[in-house]
Amino acid sequence: MIFKESKVLILQNLRSTVREEKSVKKSIESRFFSSKLSINQDGLQNDFIENFKAVSGEVHILEKKKSLTAKINEFLQELDTQAVSFWRTGPLESLEITSDTDPASADIGITGVDFAIADTGTLVILSNTNQPRLTSLLPPIHIAVLKKETIVPNIHALFVKLGKFYQNYNKLCSCISFITGPSRTADIELNLTLGVHGPGRVIVIII
Amino acid sequence: MVMGSLEKGERIHLFISCLVDNFFPEVGEAILRVFSNIGLEIEFPKDQTCCGQPAFNSGHRKEAYKVACHFLDVFDKKNGAIVCPSGSCVSMVKNYYAELFRNDPEKLSRVEKISSNIYEFSEFVFQKKESLNLNSAYRGKVTFHDSCHALRELGISSQPRELIKSLRGIELVEMDMADACCGFGGTFSIKYPEVSKSMLQEKTDSIINSGADAVVSTDMGCLMNIKGLVSRKKLPVKVFHLAELIAFEYPK
Amino acid sequence: MITKRIDFKKNSVQALANPKLKKALVNFTDRSRASRKKAVSEISEWEDLRLEARRIKEQVIKDLDSYLLELEESITRVGGKVHWAKDAEEASKIVATIAKENNVRNVVKSKSMATEEIELNKYLISRGINTVETDLGEYIVQLCNDHPFHIITPAIHKTKEDISKLFSEKFGVPEYEEPQKLANIARKELREKFLSADMGISGVNFAVAETGTIAIVENEGNARLATTYPDIHVAIMGIEKIVPKFEQLSIFLSLLARSATGQKSSTYVSLITGPRREGERDGPRQFHLVFLDNGRSQIAKSEETKESLYCIRCGACINICPIYRQVGGHSYGWVYSGPIGAVITPQLNDLNKTADLPFVSSLCGACRDVCPVKIDFPHVFLSLRQKIIEQAREKPNPREFMEKIAFWIWGTVFSKPFYYNFMGKIMFFLQCFYRKDNELQRLPYPFSKWTRDKNFPAFSKNPFRERWKKKYQVKGKAPR
Ligand code: SF4
Numbered sequence: 001m002i003f004k005e006s007k008v009l010i011l012q013n014l015r016s017t018v019r020e021e022k023s024v025k026k027s028i029e030s031r032f033f034s035s036k037l038s039i040n041q042d043g044l045q046n047d048f049i050e051n052f053k054a055v056s057g058e059v060h061i062l063e064k065k066k067s068l069t070a071k072i073n074e075f076l077q078e079l080d081t082q083a084v085s086f087w088r089t090g091p092l093e094s095l096e097i098t099s100d101t102d103p104a105s106a107d108i109g110i111t112g113v114d115f116a117i118a119d120t121g122t123l124v125i126l127s128n129t130n131q132p133r134l135t136s137l138l139p140p141i142h143i144a145v146l147k148k149e150t151i152v153p154n155i156h157a158l159f160v161k162l163g164k165f166y167q168n169y170n171k172l173c174s175c176i177s178f179i180t181g182p183s184r185t186a187d188i189e190l191n192l193t194l195g196v197h198g199p200g201r202v203i204v205i206i207i
Numbered sequence: 208m209v210m211g212s213l214e215k216g217e218r219i220h221l222f223i224s225c226l227v228d229n230f231f232p233e234v235g236e237a238i239l240r241v242f243s244n245i246g247l248e249i250e251f252p253k254d255q256t257c258c259g260q261p262a263f264n265s266g267h268r269k270e271a272y273k274v275a276c277h278f279l280d281v282f283d284k285k286n287g288a289i290v291c292p293s294g295s296c297v298s299m300v301k302n303y304y305a306e307l308f309r310n311d312p313e314k315l316s317r318v319e320k321i322s323s324n325i326y327e328f329s330e331f332v333f334q335k336k337e338s339l340n341l342n343s344a345y346r347g348k349v350t351f352h353d354s355c356h357a358l359r360e361l362g363i364s365s366q367p368r369e370l371i372k373s374l375r376g377i378e379l380v381e382m383d384m385a386d387a388c389c390g391f392g393g394t395f396s397i398k399y400p401e402v403s404k405s406m407l408q409e410k411t412d413s414i415i416n417s418g419a420d421a422v423v424s425t426d427m428g429c430l431m432n433i434k435g436l437v438s439r440k441k442l443p444v445k446v447f448h449l450a451e452l453i454a455f456e457y458p459k
Numbered sequence: 460m461i462t463k464r465i466d467f468k469k470n471s472v473q474a475l476a477n478p479k480l481k482k483a484l485v486n487f488t489d490r491s492r493a494s495r496k497k498a499v500s501e502i503s504e505w506e507d508l509r510l511e512a513r514r515i516k517e518q519v520i521k522d523l524d525s526y527l528l529e530l531e532e533s534i535t536r537v538g539g540k541v542h543w544a545k546d547a548e549e550a551s552k553i554v555a556t557i558a559k560e561n562n563v564r565n566v567v568k569s570k571s572m573a574t575e576e577i578e579l580n581k582y583l584i585s586r587g588i589n590t591v592e593t594d595l596g597e598y599i600v601q602l603c604n605d606h607p608f609h610i611i612t613p614a615i616h617k618t619k620e621d622i623s624k625l626f627s628e629k630f631g632v633p634e635y636e637e638p639q640k641l642a643n644i645a646r647k648e649l650r651e652k653f654l655s656a657d658m659g660i661s662g663v664n665f666a667v668a669e670t671g672t673i674a675i676v677e678n679e680g681n682a683r684l685a686t687t688y689p690d691i692h693v694a695i696m697g698i699e700k701i702v703p704k705f706e707q708l709s710i711f712l713s714l715l716a717r718s719a720t721g722q723k724s725s726t727y728v729s730l731i732t733g734p735r736r737e738g739e740r741d742g743p744r745q746f747h748l749v750f751l752d753n754g755r756s757q758i759a760k761s762e763e764t765k766e767s768l769y770c771i772r773c774g775a776c777i778n779i780c781p782i783y784r785q786v787g788g789h790s791y792g793w794v795y796s797g798p799i800g801a802v803i804t805p806q807l808n809d810l811n812k813t814a815d816l817p818f819v820s821s822l823c824g825a826c827r828d829v830c831p832v833k834i835d836f837p838h839v840f841l842s843l844r845q846k847i848i849e850q851a852r853e854k855p856n857p858r859e860f861m862e863k864i865a866f867w868i869w870g871t872v873f874s875k876p877f878y879y880n881f882m883g884k885i886m887f888f889l890q891c892f893y894r895k896d897n898e899l900q901r902l903p904y905p906f907s908k909w910t911r912d913k914n915f916p917a918f919s920k921n922p923f924r925e926r927w928k929k930k931y932q933v934k935g936k937a938p939r
Contacts, residue, residue, distance in 0.1 A: 003544065003545065003549050003553070005545075006543045006544060006545040006752070007543040009545055009752075010524075010527070010543060010545055010698065010750070010752045010756050011524045011527070011528075013752075013756035013757065013759070014523045014524035014527070014756050014759055014760075015524055016521060016522050016523070016524055016525070051723065055722075104654060117724070120723040120724035121724070122724050127739065128736070128739065129736070129740070132739070132740040132741045133683075133687045133742055134687060134688070134740075137680060137683050137684065137687065138684075155709045155712060155713055156709045156713075158709065159705070159706040159709040162705075162706075163705070163706055169669065172537075172670055172672060172705075172730075172732040173732065173736070174732055174733055174734065174735055174739065175686075175687070175729055175732070175742060176729070176730040177683065177727065177728070177729055177730075178725075178727060178728035179726070179727060180722075180723075180724040180725065180726050180727070181726055182726070183680040183726060183727075184678050184679070185642060185678060186612065186678075186720075187594070187595040187596035187599065187612060187613070187614050188595070188614075188617075188619060188622055188638040188641055188642065189483075189615075189617075189619050189638065190486065190487060190615065191619075191638040193638045193639045193642040194639075195642070195643075195646065196595050196646055196679045196680070196681075197593070197646060197649065197650075197679045197680035197681040197683075197684055198679065198683065198684075198726075198727065223924075225873070228923040228924055229883055229886075229918050229919060230917070230918065230919060231916065231919075232919050232921060232922055232923040235923035235926070235927075239931060249931075251924075251927045251931075251932070253876070253924065253927075253928070254876040255876075256873045256874070256876065259873075261869070262866050262869060262870060263841070264822060264841065264844075265844065265848070265862075265866065266841070266844030266846075266847060266848035266849075267848055267870075268845050268848075268849075270866045270867065270870030271870075273871075273874045274869075274873045274874050276874070277873070277874040303841075306838075355822070355823035355824055355825070356822075356824075359823070359825070359827070359828060386825075387781050387825075388781045388821045388823035388825070390821060392820070392821025392822055392823070393821075393822075394818075395818065395819075395820065395821045395822075396821075396908075397905055397908050397909060398818050399467070399468060399471060399818075399819065400909065400911065401468075401471060401472050402471050402475070402782055402785050402786055402819075403821070404912045404913070405475055405785040405786075406781050406782070406785060406821075407913070409784075409785075431915075434914075435909070435913030435914045435915060435916075436912065436913040436914075438914050439900075439913045
């Protein structure tokens with residue numbers, strides 16, 4: 001439905017002189033870097049783990065000799081389910097799991113992670129043909145496989161990274177999801193409750 | 208004038224504020240005792256009335272303008288600091304006169320001069336504390352209420368507290384939410400008395416719960432409000448302007 | 460739109476009479492203030508972020524027209540469709556038409572203040588479209604036919620017991636008391652709604668002009684579901700929500716999470732750029748963005764109050780407000796409450812019907828201190844008050860007339876020292892009828908409103924100016 005006149009009317013109300021392009025500072029990164037941030041990847045990993053646990057997330061570091069498949073199978077055994085929905089990209093490509101369930105009926109969704117933010121404990125996931133959005137959303141448990149080298153210090157650094165990744169944002173994906181721990185609400189007398197819509201458990205495996 | 212140091216015979220101009228003038232002259236006298244102890248020469252411009260804030264805050268700009276013009280006439284020829292025992296009046300002159308007189312360039316330049324030269328009592332005395340040598344006769348625990356305008360529009364928070372702490376025989380205990388509004392807000396307390404009362408109730412509760420036997424502040428607006436409930440309910444706490452505490456003496 | 464005059468006084472008196480409510484409010488404001496304070500103290504660049512956010516917002520509102528056009532272009536480029544709505548009615552019509560054209564029967568909604576503002580639910584439901592709120596708080600509020608109590612936590616006025624009773628009535632489950640169990644029930648009920656929905660409606664926290672990206676911030680995951688599962692996604696944004704550049708989102712996202720709930724980051728942030736792409740397995744096939752004006756372009760024109768549009772709806776001003784703490788959200792009579800409600804409601808509605816609100820502030824300024832975009836609330840309150848008084852001058856009601864006379868007298872007396880002195884004397888004599896122990900305990904109207912609860916000081920027989928003249932003037936010094 002088109003209200004042609006409305007557009008004209010609104011713009012008329014707002015009419016300003018020539019737009020002033022105040023320079024957007026080249027990099028916001030340097031100005032908004034907290035002094036306390038770690039710079040090396042080990043420090044970032046520790047910060048991430050601390051902050052992710054603080055929001056009720058769970059973190060495991062993949063042991064040197066163990067394969068990812070073995071680790072995930074451990075979880076499946078422990079959780080006693082084979083109803084799994086998972087991505088087949090990156091480190092998950094070689095995953096040897098037989099069943100692949102629709103996310104709406106799966107007990108567990110397994111995804112990769114594109115970036116992570118250390119000082120907020122956030123997973124950043126981009127959508128594309130191989131990385132559907134519902135895998136990290138519908139199942140009650142989300143297992144996320146995170147590569148250590150993709151952890152960045154803070155949100156400002158992340159946006160700088162995204163800027164480089166997308167080169168002027170011409171090809172932004174349809175959805176970038178930030179996930180900071182399990183789904184939560186405080187709507188009932190401010191009591192923290194988990195898993196109200198999204199997953200109630202989010203397990204990160206760092207590789 | 209150089210802040211922080213005291214020139215011999217430094218002259219200040221007292222803007223007493225209409226509340227102190229009409230309702231709490233003893234506070235004014237306490238201020239005089241503090242100032243003369245510091246060694247200041249005090250001038251009291253006798254035609255002063257009010258800064259115009261009550262009308263300004265209620266939206267009646269015309270009337271505020273009229274009274275503010277009078278304020279300018281009384282004070283703008285003065286050299287030397289203007290000191291006032293109420294943060295909200297000082298803030299009115301410093302922060303809001305510019306808006307009130309924005310269409311009046313001639314007055315605006317006078318406003319500029321005055322606003323750089325007007326001080327709230329506690330910030331002024333704090334600057335001169337080296338020269339202050341007054342032994343308060345008060346003994347006991349006091350708690351400090353931040354008046355909103357002194358705190359948020361003039362940035363005054365540590366000065367009065369430091370002054371209290373420097374008094375011998377007086378202990379400062381902080382109440383919960385010392386910086387919460389007492390509910391006065393000028394005509395707000397008349398327009399919405401029920402809400403205002405509920406805020407005040409919370410304030411007096413935290414005063415009592417602090418265990419202090421007196422509450423001190425720097426603005427007679429807040430203190431008039433607090434005192435109103437304290438004396439109505441006969442609460443076991445005294446209410447002082449900071450000047451009264453510093454210059455406290457037992458009635459002879 | 461507001462049809463009846465908002466009577467803040469009546470509403471607030473009602474709220475104050477409810478001790479259960481007071482308890483909930485104290486608990487809520489204490490906790491949210493503390494967690495905000497902690498979150499803010501954790502990052503050293505907080506003030507810089509606020510300054511930068513404010514600067515960006517100033518720029519956006521100043522050139523809003525060209526940013527809106529840029530955003531429209533970007534959205535179109537990524538395959539979405541933009542609709543312009545000048546008011547609530549048009550916005551609702553647009554949504555209903557999209558629904559009708561696509562045979563939509565079931566709609567899931569995530570929390571959005573813009574849709575509350577235009578009462579979209581009512582509109583859609585009355586046209587036979589099932590519309591369900593999916594934010595837990597909003598869902599509870601919708602189930603009891605109530606209105607949200609707070610822009611971030613809509614149901615804080617409901618106790619566990621209220622909710623368990625409600626769920627038991629509606630879904631025939633036992634009366635569980637544990638919040639986790641209640642949340643699980645809601646999850647189950649709402650999951651079915653999601654899976655059968657053909658359209659998801661969301662609000663917008665930020666919209667990036669440069670890329671056509673909208674940011675949606677939440678904790679539950681319902682907004683992700685509503686914007687991913689159904690085939691059609693309709694987002695509704697107030698036209699002020701624009702951020703020029705993609706990377707500037709980092710500033711606003713940090714500010715929002717910390718200010719709103721004291722989290723370092725909200726649990727979910729979705730940056731959505733258009734509908735699903737070729738070959739993708741999920742995400743909506745259609746993406747619509749509705750630009751809602753509804754009075755905003757008028758605010759943008761007002762030099763004095765346009766900063767009200769910088770608001771990012773974090774709720775920090777509400778949580779810190781000592782008045783909200785006493786009376787809660789419903790007293791403000793519309794969608795927005797607390798300081799931001801008191802300034803925005805009158806500007807988005809008929810000022811005559813909302814004239815109570817700009818006076819609902821003691822001008823304490825606590826809101827200004829916490830606002831992430833540094834809205835100078837006292838300044839906006841004062842400008843609105845001036846406007847109201849000046850409008851009322853033309854044809855005042857009796858109360859306004861009295862107030863006008865009172866201030867006229869006040870202005871005359873206080874600008875002439877002679878009258879001023881004289882008034883002191885008269886008052887001193889007049890008050891003898893009311894004086895007791897040097898205080899006034901019962902005054903006539905309108906001061907009776909003061910003396911009902913507390914004493915008023917008596918005019919001194921010897922005001923300071925007299926004492927000065929008698930005792931100190933000569934010496935210019937106090938004794939000793
Ligand atoms: S006015 Fe400021 S503090 Fe209040 S909700 Fe908006 S952004 Fe937050």
